[in-house]
Amino acid sequence: MGPAHGHINFAKIVATIGPASADADMILTLAKAGVSVFRLNCSHGKMEEHARNLGYIRQAEEKVGRHLGALFDLQGPKLRIGRFVDDKDFILQSGQSFRVDLDPALGDDKRVTLPHPEIFAVMGKDMVLLVNDGKIKLRVKEFGKDWADTEVVTGGVISNNKGINVPDVTLPISALTDKDKNDLKSALELGADLIGLSFVQRPEDVKMTKDLIGGKAMLVCKIEKPTALEHLEEIIALTDAVMVARGDLGVECPIQKVPVFQKNIISSCRKAGKPVIVATQMLESMIQAPLPTRAEVSDVANAVYEGADAVMLSGETAVGQYPELAVTMMTNIITEVETDPRYEDIIAASRPETKPTYQNAITSAARQASTMLKKARAIVNYTASGNTAFRMAKERPFLPLIAMTPSINIARQLALCWGVRSMVVHQMERYDEFKKLAIAYAKQNKMAVAGDELIITGGVPLGVKGRTNMLNIVEVD
Numbered sequence: 001m002g003p004a005h006g007h008i009n010f011a012k013i014v015a016t017i018g019p020a021s022a023d024a025d026m027i028l029t030l031a032k033a034g035v036s037v038f039r040l041n042c043s044h045g046k047m048e049e050h051a052r053n054l055g056y057i058r059q060a061e062e063k064v065g066r067h068l069g070a071l072f073d074l075q076g077p078k079l080r081i082g083r084f085v086d087d088k089d090f091i092l093q094s095g096q097s098f099r100v101d102l103d104p105a106l107g108d109d110k111r112v113t114l115p116h117p118e119i120f121a122v123m124g125k126d127m128v129l130l131v132n133d134g135k136i137k138l139r140v141k142e143f144g145k146d147w148a149d150t151e152v153v154t155g156g157v158i159s160n161n162k163g164i165n166v167p168d169v170t171l172p173i174s175a176l177t178d179k180d181k182n183d184l185k186s187a188l189e190l191g192a193d194l195i196g197l198s199f200v201q202r203p204e205d206v207k208m209t210k211d212l213i214g215g216k217a218m219l220v221c222k223i224e225k226p227t228a229l230e231h232l233e234e235i236i237a238l239t240d241a242v243m244v245a246r247g248d249l250g251v252e253c254p255i256q257k258v259p260v261f262q263k264n265i266i267s268s269c270r271k272a273g274k275p276v277i278v279a280t281q282m283l284e285s286m287i288q289a290p291l292p293t294r295a296e297v298s299d300v301a302n303a304v305y306e307g308a309d310a311v312m313l314s315g316e317t318a319v320g321q322y323p324e325l326a327v328t329m330m331t332n333i334i335t336e337v338e339t340d341p342r343y344e345d346i347i348a349a350s351r352p353e354t355k356p357t358y359q360n361a362i363t364s365a366a367r368q369a370s371t372m373l374k375k376a377r378a379i380v381n382y383t384a385s386g387n388t389a390f391r392m393a394k395e396r397p398f399l400p401l402i403a404m405t406p407s408i409n410i411a412r413q414l415a416l417c418w419g420v421r422s423m424v425v426h427q428m429e430r431y432d433e434f435k436k437l438a439i440a441y442a443k444q445n446k447m448a449v450a451g452d453e454l455i456i457t458g459g460v461p462l463g464v465k466g467r468t469n470m471l472n473i474v475e476v477d
Helices: 024-033 047-064 117-121 178-190 203-213 226-230 232-238 246-252 255-272 294-305 323-338 341-349 358-372 387-394 408-416 431-444
Strands: 012-017 035-041 069-073 090-092 097-101 111-113 128-131 136-143 147-154 156-158 194-197 218-223 241-245 276-279 310-313 376-382 401-405 420-424 453-459 468-475
Touching (some): 012 323, 024 035, 024 047, 069 178, 069 218, 203 218, 203 232, 218 232, 232 255, 241 246, 255 276, 294 310, 294 341, 310 323, 358 376, 358 387, 358 453, 387 401, 387 420, 387 453, 387 468, 408 420, 431 453, 431 468
Parallel strands (some): 012 035, 012 310, 035 069, 069 194, 097 111, 194 218, 218 241, 276 310, 376 401, 401 420
Antiparallel strands (some): 090 156, 097 147
16 A cells, blocks of 8 residues: 555655755755755844745755745744843852842843843742753742842853743733744745744734734744643644744753653644644754764654654754755655554554544545555645645545645645645646646656556535535546
């Protein structure tokens, strides 16, 4: 069962562009090595640079002959402490007192500015403040409206402008800063396919951003704060896709809980039929080394076994010494997992139940047909909105999914979706024409040869949104 003419990976790869990869040749090389979506990180670089890199992504798309997604990842609010006297580093000892306040004076080993009134607005006794990715832990002992005296729980070196995390509370801060709103506007004007939203705390953050996007791109909510986990189901229902952002999640939550959260988020997204990306430190050692650790390989493999739509590279391709090797390694891990005979059983065992609608009945029947028909080589659907393809991917059939769509935007968004390859076609009304194109595409891309079968789903009449009501099995001539 499955494609007889060479395995095509189902799980996708997202790669971050940075100084190590910000040129046309490297972006093309990474696309050839297996990248489906390129991440443009708005925390670094100017919008002009992102615009230039987007141009390179579009050129690479032409050359590799498959659609590539561009994910503009918004920075979100950055909470930082102030600066210190003479720009010096200071050592905080465990057990000592240390004050944070709104006083702009330069800091020392006794105090520092915390220039965020929003934090003082929700300050409470025993509240935890984490500095420099959690390396320093402070616990609030006493506080006023513009100061807090803390005990140093975990000491260490403290220096200028280090980041601060406040894990215990929902902060009265919007997920979108003025910079994010400008970046969002520019990204949409450039033609971004996906928008990454940082610092999501509550469903309202998602609604506000969706309204600003206005359907021009898919919204990817980054789950990186414990408060987002409390509203997980609502956030997933409102967003288009999710990223398990394990970096901040591992700072703000006990680190041993992160794998449990990851499994929970992936299964919740699969249940909702929303694409999910696993991110942060997947092949981190490949920033400096040509080979990853065994633990990193297991980490990527586990995300694939869990049914994640995509696995992501950050520093590995942005600033690493071996961007191409990192992508190739990820591609090879995905292939190894997906050709493991147990993979299908593991994915099937975690397949969520679906609501009894006629659209779901069709996609479920298509998946069952794919397991019964030994000559079936691909499942093809015609989708105007992308919904039919997302619904089909939710079923996790073990055949390539070909999405034929009249919209290049939808084709590029589907680059994130498990198992989907897209083809842009003109608006079609006649089923015969659709069938002929489907067969031609499968043959041209070496997915099928004469005598093989394709499973076709769609809505009749073609192109009417939300009308998946047809299943047809055709022989390739």
